[in-house]
Amino acid sequence: MLKTKKVLAIFITATIILFFTGCGNNIHKDTVKNSNSKIRVVVTFNALREFAYAIGKDKIDIETLVPEGTEPHDFEPKVKDMRNISDSKVFIYNGFGMENWVDKTLESIDNKNLIVTNASKGITPIKNGDSNEIKEHGQYDPHIWLSLKNAKIESKNIRDALVKADPLNKSYYEKNFNDFSKKIDALYNSYNEKLKSVPNKSFVTGHAAFAYLCRDYGLEQRSIEDVFASEEPSAKQLKLLTDYCRKNKIKTIFVEEMVSPKISETLASEVNAKVKKIYTIESKEDNKDYLQSMASNLDLIYNSLK
Incomplete structure (x- = not known):
């Protein structure tokens, strides 16, 4: 009888150890899973x-x-x-x-x-x-x-x-x-001194998306379409912009991916300027990340103003 009780006690002890060991392993797995989850x-x-x-x-x-x-x-x-x-x-x-x-x-x-x-x-x-x-x-x-x-x-x-x-x-x-x-x-910083040194401070874009960039560097944007690219310019507005480009010797008209390039191309032809793509980064473009896109934008703007 005593031997039976001893065997039973050993069995219960072993069961308890296995139970808690198993639980411990499960808890550990859950902890690892939670700490590694995104x-x-x-x-x-x-x-x-x-x-x-x-x-x-x-x-x-x-x-x-x-x-x-x-x-x-x-x-x-x-x-x-x-x-x-x-x-x-x-x-x-x-x-x-x-x-x-x-x-x-x-x-x-x-x-x-x-x-x-x-x-x-x-x-x-x-x-x-x-x-x-x-x-x-x-x-x-x-x-x-x-x-x-x-x-x-x-x-x-x-x-x-x-x-x-x-x-x-x-x-x-x-x-x-x-x-x-x-x-x-x-x-x-790599463009701050460069843009301060250029005599011309104005550039022309497809739509008015770059006001905050201009504020950073003391520049001015003129655009074919408004801030939200919601409507095309009137004939009068386009005439004023054409005159502005000629007067200020604008060499580049920037166009964005999600704005129709037709008016930009027409304007560029009228004022003998080139059309170049600039990034608004609203969508992923040309597989560039944010810093690469902004570096491209600043380089294009700087070279258009020299």
């Missing part, structure tokens, strides 16, 4: 994806709402887009009227833990001067990411959101942000 991030369009990836890298899984080749101003979210936002941990949008559907969409999202980030927080806006555009799109020019200075602010806001969502990897996000900031500063 933060789900939804952004509205490509420029924000560039910033989020620069900071989050392999710690995040990014979904971009606006399809490649689609103008973000004209995008309207579908049911699947709202589901993507609801299922995410972090939602990042540009602000300043770029996504005029955001407020209404967020009201319908059932995710109390969703971290919503307005990337424009802390940026001084440039007011929209067209009363018709203000009614439709809001009072501010939203193209803030085309300024290197603003890109740092947007990236900082994104960093803060990722740290809030994933505090265990705070140092990782901060390091990536600091590395990215240094690259932005280096690019900004």
